[in-house]
Amino acid sequence: MSVIVGRESRVVIQGLTGQHATFHAEEAIEGGTNIVAGVTPGKGGSTHLGLPVFDTVAEAVAETGANVSGIFVPPPFAADAALEAIDAGVEVVVVIADGVPVQDMIDVKRYLVGRDTLLVGPNSPGIITPGECKVGIMPSHIYRSGRVGVVSRSGTLNYEAVQQMTARGLGQSTCVGIGGDPINGVDFVTCLRAFEHDEETDVVVMIGEIGGPQEVDAARWAVEHMTKPVVAFVAGSSAPTGRRMGHAGAIVSGESDTATAKMDAMEALGLAVVRNPARIGETVARVVREIGSGLTRVAAR
Amino acid sequence: MNIHEHQAKELLGSFGVAVPAGVVAYAPHQAVAGASELGGERWVVKAQIHAGGRGKAGGVRVAESPDEVGAIAEELLGSRLVTAQTGPAGAVVGRVLVEPAAEIVRELYLGLVVDRGAQRVALIASAAGGIEIEESEADLVRETIDPALGLQDFQCRKVAAALGLGGGLLRPAVKLMRGLYRCFVETDALQAEINPLAVLADGSLVALDAKLSFDDNAISRRPAVAELRDLDEEDPKEVDASGHGLNYIALDGQVGCIVNGAGLAMATMDAITLHGARPANFLDVGGGATPEKVSNAFRIVLTDPNVKTILVNIFAGINRCDWIAEGIVSASRELEIDVPIVARLAGTNVEEGRKILAESGLALTSAENLDDAAAAAVASLKEAA
Numbered sequence: 103m104s105v106i107v108g109r110e111s112r113v114v115i116q117g118l119t120g121q122h123a124t125f126h127a128e129e130a131i132e133g134g135t136n137i138v139a140g141v142t143p144g145k146g147g148s149t150h151l152g153l154p155v156f157d158t159v160a161e162a163v164a165e166t167g168a169n170v171s172g173i174f175v176p177p178p179f180a181a182d183a184a185l186e187a188i189d190a191g192v193e194v195v196v197v198i199a200d201g202v203p204v205q206d207m208i209d210v211k212r213y214l215v216g217r218d219t220l221l222v223g224p225n226s227p228g229i230i231t232p233g234e235c236k237v238g239i240m241p242s243h244i245y246r247s248g249r250v251g252v253v254s255r256s257g258t259l260n261y262e263a264v265q266q267m268t269a270r271g272l273g274q275s276t277c278v279g280i281g282g283d284p285i286n287g288v289d290f291v292t293c294l295r296a297f298e299h300d301e302e303t304d305v306v307v308m309i310g311e312i313g314g315p316q317e318v319d320a321a322r323w324a325v326e327h328m329t330k331p332v333v334a335f336v337a338g339s340s341a342p343t344g345r346r347m348g349h350a351g352a353i354v355s356g357e358s359d360t361a362t363a364k365m366d367a368m369e370a371l372g373l374a375v376v377r378n379p380a381r382i383g384e385t386v387a388r389v390v391r392e393i394g395s396g397l398t399r400v401a402a403r
Numbered sequence: 404m405n406i407h408e409h410q411a412k413e414l415l416g417s418f419g420v421a422v423p424a425g426v427v428a429y430a431p432h433q434a435v436a437g438a439s440e441l442g443g444e445r446w447v448v449k450a451q452i453h454a455g456g457r458g459k460a461g462g463v464r465v466a467e468s469p470d471e472v473g474a475i476a477e478e479l480l481g482s483r484l485v486t487a488q489t490g491p492a493g494a495v496v497g498r499v500l501v502e503p504a505a506e507i508v509r510e511l512y513l514g515l516v517v518d519r520g521a522q523r524v525a526l527i528a529s530a531a532g533g534i535e536i537e538e539s540e541a542d543l544v545r546e547t548i549d550p551a552l553g554l555q556d557f558q559c560r561k562v563a564a565a566l567g568l569g570g571g572l573l574r575p576a577v578k579l580m581r582g583l584y585r586c587f588v589e590t591d592a593l594q595a596e597i598n599p600l601a602v603l604a605d606g607s608l609v610a611l612d613a614k615l616s617f618d619d620n621a622i623s624r625r626p627a628v629a630e631l632r633d634l635d636e637e638d639p640k641e642v643d644a645s646g647h648g649l650n651y652i653a654l655d656g657q658v659g660c661i662v663n664g665a666g667l668a669m670a671t672m673d674a675i676t677l678h679g680a681r682p683a684n685f686l687d688v689g690g691g692a693t694p695e696k697v698s699n700a701f702r703i704v705l706t707d708p709n710v711k712t713i714l715v716n717i718f719a720g721i722n723r724c725d726w727i728a729e730g731i732v733s734a735s736r737e738l739e740i741d742v743p744i745v746a747r748l749a750g751t752n753v754e755e756g757r758k759i760l761a762e763s764g765l766a767l768t769s770a771e772n773l774d775d776a777a778a779a780a781v782a783s784l785k786e787a788a
Contacts, residue, residue, distance in 0.1 A: 122690075126721070178623070198721075203591055203618050203620045203621035204517055204591075204620070205524075205550075205591055205618070208517075208523055208550050209550050209551075211523070212523075212549065212550045212551050227720050227721075239720045239721040241750040244749070244750065254666065255666060256664055256665060256666020256667060256669075257666065257720055258662075258663055258664025258667035258718045258720065259664065259666035259667050259670055261718045261720060261749070262718055262749075265718075266772070269772075282665055284517055285517065311669060312669070314519050315519075315520070316519075335670075338669040338672075339676065340672040340673050340681070340682060341669055341672065341685070342652075342654065344488070345652050347665055347668070347669055348650045348665025348666075348687040349665040352665055352669070361673070377677070378673075378674065378677050379671075379673055379674055380772065380773045380774030
């Protein structure tokens with residue numbers, strides 16, 4: 103088993119014929135991902151990478167049974183593509199685009215109300231269950247199949263944490279990039295819940311950044327509901343107040359938005375907080391040893 | 404993107420929000436003429452800079468005659484206004500707004516924000532205007548807006564009632580709120596603030612100050628908003644960077660940073676700080692970084708005279724290490740770089756990237772991981788000192 107995507111995922115790539123989509127779809131297929139179709143409006147009926155290309159997601163779903171969509175279209179068109187995938191009944195929709203207008207995403211979130219689709223992103227590296235399914239742009243070669251779940255706002259910090267773990271022989275069950283935007287799909291809590299219920303995950307790494315209450319809210323949820331340990335890092339201790347640090351959502355507006363305040367709060371709640379981004383792998387290794395020796399039975403009460 | 408108060412008022416006015424009459428002046432004589440044109444006996448002269456806190460810093464003054472309006476404008480224009488929000492360097496005043504002085508009976512607060520918790524736009528209001536609103540969260544009235552319905556009249560009435568805007572003020576309040584929301588949606592704003600929203604002695608309800616900021620990711624579909632950009636209000640280096648698809652924020656340390664991804668860029672700054680030095684900047688080269696983009700990143704980072712060493716930290720996903728490496732090589736050939744460079748490459752096409760750097764003959768330090776990279780950058784700083 104794994105979280106959100108896995109061996110059973112049948113992936114359609116929206117925007118498959120584009121340059122980045124082609125590069126990453128090829129890499130994903132090599133890594134074992136079951137990509138079944140592409141969608142590029144106007145190119146329906148053609149084939150690309152040996153895959154059938156459709157004009158609409160609805161056709162792709164009807165013809166191939168696709169249940170996961172990876173959206174690789176440019177930011178101005180990403181919300182429309184997401185709405186199309188949700189309307190087609192796709193179970194998981196992953197939006198990679200960085201720069202989707204906030205109000206477009208507010209509309210997408212509204213459209214999700216009452217529907218079962220799980221949205222990942224936007225401004226996300228995607229999601230990967232190593233060896234089974236990759237829907238995204240992450241460099242597959244750094245990932246190894248294993249028992250650590252990873253959830254992060256940042257894409258590149260997800261890679262950073264994973265590389266540190268893989269270098270220590272710690273593989274990953276599933277890695278999710280929830281994205282750096284203020285309006286986004288799955289949040290930390292949704293991912294923590296999924297990892298808690300996943301039999302193949304022993305430890306969860308949560309990587310946040312400045313801005314917003316979500317990390318501490320998730321930590322509070324974890325302490326109340328999880329039996330598995332959570333290792334946490336928040337980027338941006340050295341960031342100035344009032345400046346948007348790249349990600350639309352990464353801005354310190356008040357004291358509780360700072361990385362230090364978040365990490366203090368998470369530590370006080372009992373999470374294994376890492377203050378140095380270069381020590382994430384090391385900390386996970388320590389926590390894994392403690393589980394093995396029965397020392398850590400977690401954040402649990 | 405932020406705009407000036409007078410621009411926000413013009414924009415809001417076009418959506419039916421009640422705003423005071425006003426004249427923008429770029430020179431004292433324009434301010435005097437504006438005051439005469441507006442008429443009345445007292446005027447306010449307001450320095451137009453993007454930062455808030457102008458009142459306390461002396462950037463908002465009352466004048467009793469058109470001549471005094473001119474004298475104040477003379478003093479403000481070209482001066483450097485230092486407010487709580489500008490930082491110690493302050494901001495140069497390039498224009499002033501002249502308005503008839505209003506006789507205020509009550510000051511309220513009204514705003515629209517993107518509510519991250521609700522994942523929707525929310526109308527927020529407070530009966531206490533003219534204050535630092537984030538400090539009084541408890542007194543805020545909040546009404547979340549369903550994007551499919553838009554702001555409804557009943558919601559406006561609810562908020563108006565909570566603000567004590569009953570009777571004859573109810574209808575103008577509803578009209579003002581609806582106009583504010585329509586403006587917000589139709590300009591792709593991220594934040595709108597009317598502070599204060601004032602009840603005047605003549606019984607009218609007016610937006611006495613207004614602040615709007617817009618979604619940079621939607622500017623391309625809002626040409627009318629794009630035209631309001633005032634480049635004089637922005638850091639020239641940040642403008643230069645954004646023109647090349649780079650996200651640059653100047654900081655006060657000595658280690659120049661060139662990183663991909665906002666999260667890794669922040670973590671790199673954190674690692675430098677943990678090793679005892681400080682980052683000179685935040686710089687995210689973004690996805691799809693070409694050699695040209697990387698070369699521009701070097702150029703921009705090096706315009707900061709405080710930069711004594713450069714740390715390149717790239718973890719390529721959608722990027723390619725070979726392109727980044729080519730960028731580093733061409734930057735060091737084109738620019739006269741006299742500071743040490745530490746480069747850490749990882750991810751997509753990393754072997755090709757490392758090969759390009761190794762074969763280039765450049766005197767740079769290659770680091771295997773984040774910790775080594777930060778340590779090497781900080782060490783090179785100490786050697787240079």
